Amino acid sequence: MLTARPIPPPAPMPEALQALAPVRVGAAARCAIGGPALRLPPVCTVAASAEAVLRIPGARAAAPGSARIRVGAWRIIPGVARPAAWLAAQGLPLDALGLTLDGTIIDPLAGRADWHDGPVPPPTASALRARPEAGLVWLALASELDRPVAPEALAAMRAHGSLVLRADRRAVRRAWGQLLMGRRPAEALGWANAAGLLALTLPEVHALIGFHETCERPHKDIWDHTRQVVRQSVPRLAVRWAALLHDVAKVPTRAVSAAGKVSFLQHDSLGAVMVEGIAHRLCFPPALGETVRALVALHLRAATYAPGWSDGAVRRLAAELGPHAQAALWLARADVTSKRPGRRREALANVTALSKRLAAVAAEDAARAPKAPRGLGGALMQALSMPPGPRVGALRAACEAAIREGALPPDASVARCVAYARTLADAP
Numbered sequence: 001m002l003t004a005r006p007i008p009p010p011a012p013m014p015e016a017l018q019a020l021a022p023v024r025v026g027a028a029a030r031c032a033i034g035g036p037a038l039r040l041p042p043v044c045t046v047a048a049s050a051e052a053v054l055r056i057p058g059a060r061a062a063a064p065g066s067a068r069i070r071v072g073a074w075r076i077i078p079g080v081a082r083p084a085a086w087l088a089a090q091g092l093p094l095d096a097l098g099l100t101l102d103g104t105i106i107d108p109l110a111g112r113a114d115w116h117d118g119p120v121p122p123p124t125a126s127a128l129r130a131r132p133e134a135g136l137v138w139l140a141l142a143s144e145l146d147r148p149v150a151p152e153a154l155a156a157m158r159a160h161g162s163l164v165l166r167a168d169r170r171a172v173r174r175a176w177g178q179l180l181m182g183r184r185p186a187e188a189l190g191w192a193n194a195a196g197l198l199a200l201t202l203p204e205v206h207a208l209i210g211f212h213e214t215c216e217r218p219h220k221d222i223w224d225h226t227r228q229v230v231r232q233s234v235p236r237l238a239v240r241w242a243a244l245l246h247d248v249a250k251v252p253t254r255a256v257s258a259a260g261k262v263s264f265l266q267h268d269s270l271g272a273v274m275v276e277g278i279a280h281r282l283c284f285p286p287a288l289g290e291t292v293r294a295l296v297a298l299h300l301r302a303a304t305y306a307p308g309w310s311d312g313a314v315r316r317l318a319a320e321l322g323p324h325a326q327a328a329l330w331l332a333r334a335d336v337t338s339k340r341p342g343r344r345r346e347a348l349a350n351v352t353a354l355s356k357r358l359a360a361v362a363a364e365d366a367a368r369a370p371k372a373p374r375g376l377g378g379a380l381m382q383a384l385s386m387p388p389g390p391r392v393g394a395l396r397a398a399c400e401a402a403i404r405e406g407a408l409p410p411d412a413s414v415a416r417c418v419a420y421a422r423t424l425a426d427a428p
Contacts (some may be wrong), residue, residue, distance in 0.1 A: 013044075016056040017071050018101060020046040023083040026090075027144060027178070029099040034115075036144060039181040039235050041073055045080035045098075053078045063285035066170060084108045091127030091134045094120060094141055120145065122153040128160045132167035135160070136175035136201070139191045143182025154194040161196035172201055173282035180240040186231040189244075201282075204248040204274055211251055219254075219262040222247050225337050232334040238288055239330050242295035246331065248274050272297035294324045295331055302332035303347070305354040314357045315365075321358075329355050370403040372396055373414045383418045384425055395421040 013022070024032060028042035046053060053059055053069045053076050062068035062075055069076045080086045087096040088108040094115075098106035105112070114121060120142045123134040131137075135157050142149045164172065179188045189205075192198040199206040208223040226247055233243040249271035250264045257263065272293050279289030298321060305317065321328050329351060336347040376399060380392050399417040402408040408420055 012072060013074060014056065014058070014072055017044075017046075017053075017074060017076070020048045020053065022046050022074075022076070022101065023080070023106065024099045025077075025083070025087060025097070026095055029097040029105075030094070030145075032099050033097070033105060036146070036183065039144075040178060040237065041070075041075050043068075043075045043077065045077045045083050045086060047081045048078055050078040063170075063283070065283065066285075089130065090137075091123050091131045092121075092138055092141065094145070095137055117147070119148045119150045119153065122150075122157060125160055128163045132163040132165070133171040133175050135164060135195060135197055136172060136179065136192070139188050139195065139197070140175050140178035140182060142191070143179050143184045143188035146183035149191050151194070154191055157195035157197070161200060164197055164200050169281065170283045173284060176201070176282070177237055177241070180230065180244060181235055181237060185240065186227040189227050189230065202244075202278070204251075204278060205244060207251045208247065211254075215254065215256065215262060217256050217260050217262050222250055228337045229331075229334045232337075234330045234334070236327065236330070238291040238295065239327050239334070241288070241292045242299065242327075242331050243334055245275055245278065245292065246271060246296050246299045246335065268297055268300050271299075291324060291327065294322075295327055298324060298328045299331055299335060302329060302351055302354055303335075305350060305357075307350075307353060309357070311357075311361050311364075314354075314361050317354075318358050318361065325358060329358075370400065370410050372400045372403065372417055373412065376414055376417050379414045379418050380421055384422065395424060398424055 022044035023029075023046075024042060024044045026043050027035070027038055027040065028044060030036070031038050031042070050067070050069060053071070054061075056071050059069055059071045059076075062070045067077065069078060083098050084106050085108070087098050087106055090096045090109075093109035093111035093113070095111070096107070096109040097111045100106070120138060122138050123131070127134050138157075139149065141147075179185065179192070182188060189198070192201075193206065193209060205226070208226060211223065212219050212221045226244060229243045229246065230240060233239050247264075247267065249267040249269075253264045253267040253270055255263050255265065275293045275296050276289070278284075279292065284292070301317060301320060305314075309317075318325060332354075333348060333351045336344055336351070338344045338347065377392055377396055380386060380395055381388065384395075386392050399408065399412070399421055402420060403410060403412060408416060412420075
C-alpha cells in the first residue's frame with residue numbers, strides 16, 4: 001500500500017460515516033488521487049454491518065433489493081472487513097483502487113501503474129469469470145477516464161462476452177450508467193457493440209444498428225443519431241439513459257406509406273413501454289426508471305412548440321411535462337442533430353424560446369398564487385408552542401394549500417389559519 005497526503009472526500013461525508021473508517025473505492029478513489037471529477041455518487045466500503053450503517057441519521061437503502069446504503073451523497077457497501085481483498089476481486093487494476101480517510105492508497109492490483117494515457121488494460125478471462133460484468137466496467141472506465149480502447153482487445157472480448165449474461169443485473173445497470181456518464185459515451189457505445197456486450201445486455205438498442213439499411217426508402221441512421229444525442233446530452237444519469245433509449249421503438253413502429261414516406265408513429269409512447277421492460281430487467285431504482293420512462297414518452301413534446309402559442313397552451317405543456325420539464329428540455333436540445341446549420345439553429349432557438357416561456361408563465365403563476373398571511377410562521381410557533389423547524393413550515397404550506405383549494409378564504413386572517421393548522425396538529 002502506498003501513502004498519499006490526506007485528501008478531503010469528493011463529497012461531504014457525515015461524521016457518523018467517517019466514524020466507521022470508510023474506504024473510498026472506484027471513481028471516488030480515482031477522483032481523490034488525481035482522476036476526473038465525479039459524475040456519479042461516490043462509493044465507499046465499511047467493515048460495519050448494514051444494520052450499523054442504517055443507524056446513521058438519514059441512512060436508507062440505495063434501492064429496493066440493493067445491498068448498498070445511501071448516506072447523504074454517498075453509497076456505502078457494508079460488511080467489507082478486508083478492503084484490499086474486496087478491491088482485488090474487482091478484477092480491473094484501475095478499478096481496484098481504494099483510499100482511506102488518512103490518505104492511504106490501497107492498490108492490490110498495482111492499478112497506479114496504469115495511470116497513463118494509453119489504452120485501459122482489459123479484464124483477463126479469469127477476471128471475467130469471477131466478475132462477469134467486468135467487460136462493461138472496463139469500457140466504462142475508458143469512457144470515464146477519456147482513454148482509448150485497443151481494437152484487438154475488443155475483438156478478444158467477444159470470445160468471452162457471453163459471460164456477462166451471468167452478471168448481477170444491478171451490476172450491469174451500474175456499469176452502463178458509468179459508461180454513459182463518461183467523457184466518451186458515444187465511442188463507448190461503439191466499443192460495447194464491437195465487444196459483443198451491447199447485443200447481450202441492451203438488445204433493443206443493438207437493433208438500431210444498420211436498421212436504416214433494411215428499408216426500401218432512405219431514412220436517418222438511428223444508431224448514429226442515438227450516439228450523437230447521447231454525446232450532446234448533459235451529464236445527468238436519467239437524461240443520458242433517456243438519450244440512449246429515446247428511439248428504441250422506431251424499429252417496431254416503422255412504416256412506409258403508399259407515397260413512399262417513412263414514419264415512426266407512436267414511437268414515443270411505445271418507447272416508454274419498452275423502457276419499463278428494460279428498467280425491470282436491469283433493476284433500475286424506481287425513481288430513475290420512472291424518470292427515464294417519462295422522458296422517453298415526452299421526448300417529442302418540446303419540438304411541437306411554436307412561438308405563436310398562447311400562455312394557456314404553454315401552461316398545458318408545462319402541466320404535461322410536470323416535474324420532468326427541465327430534463328425534457330435538456331433532452332430536446334440534445335435531440336437536435338440536423339446537419340443543416342440553419343435548421344439546427346432554428347431548432348435550438350425554439351427549445352430556448354420554450355424554456356423562457358415556461359419560466360415566464362411559472363413566475364407569473366407563482367406571483368398570482370394565494371399566499372398565507374404575513375407573520376403566520378411566528379403565530380404558529382407561539383400558538384402551538386413549536387420551535388422553529390420543518391413542522392412549522394409544513395403547517396404553513398398546508399395553510400397555503402388550503403387557500404388555493406378553497407378550504408380557507410383567499411383573505412384568511414392569521415387567526416383563521418392558526419385555527420386551521422391547529423386541527424392538523426391535533427389530528428392523530
